[in-house]
Amino acid sequence: MMRKGLIIALISLLVDLGTVSAQTLVIYYSFTNHCREITTSIRQQMTADVLEIEPAEEGIDYAADNYNVGKELILAIRENPDKAESYPEIKPVSTKLAKYKRIIIVTPLWWNNMAAFMQTFLFNYGAQLAGKEIGIIVSSHSSVMDPVVADAHRLIPDGRFYSESLWINNSNHARRDMIISNWLTVINRESGIRTYNKQRPTAKGIYNLNGQQLPQAPDHGIYIENGVKKVRIKN
Numbered sequence: 741m742m743r744k745g746l747i748i749a750l751i752s753l754l755v756d757l758g759t760v761s762a763q764t765l766v767i768y769y770s771f772t773n774h775c776r777e778i779t780t781s782i783r784q785q786m787t788a789d790v791l792e793i794e795p796a797e798e799g800i801d802y803a804a805d806n807y808n809v810g811k812e813l814i815l816a817i818r819e820n821p822d823k824a825e826s827y828p829e830i831k832p833v834s835t836k837l838a839k840y841k842r843i844i845i846v847t848p849l850w851w852n853n854m855a856a857f858m859q860t861f862l863f864n865y866g867a868q869l870a871g872k873e874i875g876i877i878v879s880s881h882s883s884v885m886d887p888v889v890a891d892a893h894r895l896i897p898d899g900r901f902y903s904e905s906l907w908i909n910n911s912n913h914a915r916r917d918m919i920i921s922n923w924l925t926v927i928n929r930e931s932g933i934r935t936y937n938k939q940r941p942t943a944k945g946i947y948n949l950n951g952q953q954l955p956q957a958p959d960h961g962i963y964i965e966n967g968v969k970k971v972r973i974k975n
């Protein structure tokens with residue numbers, strides 16, 4: 741009897757150790773799989789837990805009617821961003837956010853805003869992310885990420901955002917492993933968290949933050965050389 745109790749205590753200790761070792765939580769929503777693939781790439785490169793945000797109602801095609809089904813959801817939020825009723829319902833979330841120091845949000849762009857269901861999650865839980873290190877990854881067809889990053893700041897007013905967010909569009913999605921690796925280099929330098937990085941692809945050569953190889957270091961700005969972030973300031 742004693743031995744059984746001891747074994748159970750040992751197992752729960754090991755489970756606890758396992759859960760505290762991941763200090764990073766990746767939170768993603770994905771309708772057509774791009775953000776799911778981005779999340780998979782992050783998990784291949786670092787230790788992180790994952791939370792998927794899911795709409796309460798299943799089987800709806802948000803791209804239907806020339807993307808107007810999704811547009812209705814975005815317009816409702818734009819009209820009344822402070823009202824809970826404006827946000828479409830998501831499935832209940834049971835992840836304990838308190839134990840994570842770093843949150844990486846991976847979200848699609850919809851009609852130049854953050855996808856509606858990720859907005860719902862952050863409207864409900866953004867206050868619980870106060871003081872945490874926040875990284876934002878935006879996936880879009882071609883529209884730039886800035887309005888989505890602004891949504892994140894509105895919904896997590898007291899987050900400690902990394903200076904660089906990451907935009908992955910349809911033309912560089914296939915290069916996501918390298919782009920994410922470069923971005924992790926940038927945020928790890930800013931972070932107080934020592935992440936255990938698994939096999940991060942570190943390419944020899946000079947790259948911009950979009951993962952494009954450059955013939956030489958740029959005159960000014962941020963670039964990655966042999967996996968190390970560098971900044972050149974114009975004279």
Ligand SMILES: Cc1cc2nc3c(=O)[nH]c(=O)nc-3n(C[C@H](O)[C@H](O)[C@H](O)COP(=O)(O)O)c2cc1C
Nearest residue numbers: 770771772773774775810848849851880881882883
């Ligand atoms: C309702 C809706 C609206 C969208 N609006 C835009 C847009 O305004 N600009 C853009 O570049 N892509 C837009 N997209 C494309 C998605 O941002 C892009 O395909 C993204 O990679 C999807 O991520 P996911 O596959 O994880 O869902 C939209 C997609 C949907 C479903």
